[in-house]
Structures are given as structure tokens and as C-alpha cells.
Amino acid sequence: MNFTNAQLERYSRHIILEDIGVKGQEKLLNGKVLIIGTGGLGAPAALYLGAAGIGTIGLVDGDTVDLSNLQRQVIHSSQDVGKAKVISGKESINAINEDVNVITYQERATADNIKDIIRDQDYDFILDGTDNFPVKFLINDACVMLKKPFSHAGIIRFQGQTMTYVPGKGPCYRCIFKNPPPPDVVPTCQQAGVLGVMGGVIGTIQATEAIKYITDVGNLLTGYLLTYDAKKLEFRKVKLAGDKNCAVCGENPTIKKLIDYEIAACSIADSKKIG
């Protein structure tokens, strides 16, 4: 491919990196990343991936921007309150970089639509930027079934965690966490609160994993769970083993169809109000 002078300048700090170079930047421009949830995690990830020149970015979110989102969801602005988050996200990405083709899916990811969304552009890498366990398991199962790599992450209060799944290269999310907790046993960040910067730290690590996967640079966070405690400013990288009896990626999987687990009633009610 031929870079324009403007592109050479825009991506110069990538191109001069020995591990990225011209070929790596071409891979990024041909890369396709799906971001599910444009909230605390998805917002910074989408901005950095857009700036990096990921050629196609899909955004999945059924919510509209609420004033209470702006404390952490840096892709949205005050003037976007009331606007669909995927539209606000697309506008912000393209304001930074017109090279990016942003595809919007203004809907909540469910067992009925998630495979079609992933297949829509045959995305290379998926980012889980959601805020509830049912959808986290849904994303995991869909990615295992479609053999797609993805980055899991979660943030709450002053804590965050992330892991990367690559088919055949280590455990999936369900190997480690088995099943969603019963609704309402575990608070969501809508009930528990979250320090705004947590999404910036963890979401940016997710974006880093997407870039590393697409350019084939370095080692991914496969087979590890990275936890971050902001109060102690402590990162821990915990080694994880796969489960050969895992219900979705194990030797004899029992889950062959996607499941819409029950989302805590308050969390749905809140999300209608709070987003």
C-alpha cells in the first residue's frame, strides 16, 4: 500500500519503531477490532485504537450518553448527552483520525446478535468493555465458538483486571470463572462506584493487546490474569492454567449454544436511567 505524506507523518512514531515499521502500520490500517461497550473501558481503548490507525473499528452499545458517564467515558463530551453512544464514539474517533472506518451497532450484545456482529466484518480481535457478568460470559462463549481472540477486562471501585484469550493458546474466561455469579450477589460499578481513571489504565492495556495481536509483536496476556489495585498502586500477573473440563472450550464442551444469563434487575433498571 502507498502511504500519503500525511499518513507518513501521522504514523511516523509507529513507523520508526523497529518492531512496527511500515509493515506493522499497514497491518494496523488493515486491522479490524470490535469494541463491545463504549463505556469506561471501551472509551479510551477506542480513542487509542483510532489514533493508532486501526482501519476498521466496530462499536457495540445500545445506550445513550448520560451526564454520569462523563466522569470516565472520555470518548463522549458534555454536548453528547442524550446522543447514542456509538454515534458519539464514531464522531470522536473520526475527529482524531479520518482513516478509520467506524461501524456502529446501536444495540446491546445478546445471544441472538453477537455472532452476527462479530461475523459482520470478520473482526480480528474483540474487546470486552462491558460492565456485567452475563455479557462477559456471552462474549467469551461467542469468541470461543467463532475461534476469535479477545481481551476480557473489568473495573470496579479502585480495582481492575484483564486477561487475553487466543484460541488454542491458553485458558478462556470460563476456564477460570466457570459461571456468572447469581444476579445481585456482586455489585456492578453502577452500584459500587468506580474511580474514573481505572478504565483508562485497563482499557488502554486492552488496546495494547489488540495492537500487539494485529502486529504480532511481543507476548500477549494469554494464560495470565493481570490485576491492578490503584490504592496500593500494585499490579499482579497471576499465571492461569486452562481447564480441560471447561464447559465451552474443554475437551467435551457442554455449552454449544449461547446463553443469555439473567442480568440483575436493578442493573437493567439502572442502565435505562444511568446508561
Place this chain on the structure above:
Amino acid sequence: MSERKPDGFVDITDVVCPITFVKTKVALEELEKGQILQIKLNEGEPIQNVPRSLKNEKHKIINLENNNDGTYTIEVIKEGLAED
């Protein structure tokens, strides 16, 4: 310059750091390993830095000529494994 004819040429006298090295890398991408790129560059910062960056990425500088007009011409073998 060398007895071998260069396989490619790039003029980076119209740009400044880091685009100098960016344009050089783009030109090298067009070549196969072992082929020769001829580069025209300005004295000062470009002649200080571009050859060093090329060596860091394992390309071998085989010629350097002062054109006595504020520019230099260098020749480099793609991944000729730098040594000095």
C-alpha cells in the same frame, strides 16, 4: 560510489526528523534483502542520525559522499547486518 548500481533511491532533503527516517524506511520496504538503497540527505541532523538509525536496524552503510552543496549521498545494503 560503489561499483554496484543502487536498486533504489530516496531524497530526504525536503523533510526533517523523524520523517527523514520514516521515508528511508518506506524506501527500504520496496527492496529485497541485500539490495542497495541510495539516499540523499542534508548535512547536520540528518547525516548525524539517519545512518545511526539504519545501523540500529541492521542495515549496512557502504558509501558516504559529501556533495559539497550541504547534502550527502549515502548507500546502504538492506539488512546487510551493520558493523563498525
